[in-house]
Amino acid sequence: MLAVNDEPVAIKEIERAIVDHGFAEGWIKPHPAPSRTGKRVAVVGSGPAGMAAxxxxxxxxxxxxxxxxxxxxxxLLRYGIPDYKLPKGMIDRRLEQMAAEGVEFRCGVAVGRTVTAAELSAEFDAICVAIGARQPRDLP
Structure with missing residues (x-):
């Protein structure tokens, strides 16, 4: 955004500073569920969509x-965006918050190779597929 008489305002930097300050002050806290449903859900993929889900x-x-x-x-957040754009500590901070809310992460598991979809179906009540594109697309 360009001010009338001044330099542009970097909204992204302002938002990042606010969030960083919120974490530093302890204002951003985990929000675990007040009660459990008893249902188990597998989320396949830990990129932005998998983390949000x-x-x-x-x-x-x-x-x-x-x-x-x-x-x-x-x-993508960890392996596709360089550190100068998204410091990996920001991702780790979010993952710690999720773990405190009860989310479990199992890394090194390739669904379809390490574990089958049938095995997941037997263990979980629902499966959310949130995989990313592993191969880049060529532009026409």
Missing amino acids: GQQLARRGHQVVVFEQDDRPGG
């Missing part, structure tokens, strides 16, 4: 396990 399902009282084929959760 896992956190919201856990906050609704479901027992959530997020499966990630890489060695650490985060998907």
Whole structure:
């Protein structure tokens, strides 16, 4: 956004500073569900969609396990965005919040190879598939 007589305002930097300050002051806290549903949900993929689904399902009282084929959760956020754009500590901070809300992460598990869909169906009441695109698309 460009001010009338001044330099542009970097909204992204202002928002990041507010969130960082909120975490530093302890204002942003985990919100575990007040009660449990007894339902188990598998979330396949730990990128932005998998993290969002896992956190919201856990906050609704479901027992959530997020499966990630890489060695650490985060998907595109961790492996596709450079540190100067998104510091990995921000991802880890969010993952810690999710773990405190009851979300379990199982890394190094490739659904379809390490564990089958049938095995997941037998263990969980529901499966949320939130996998990302592993191969980039060429532009025409």
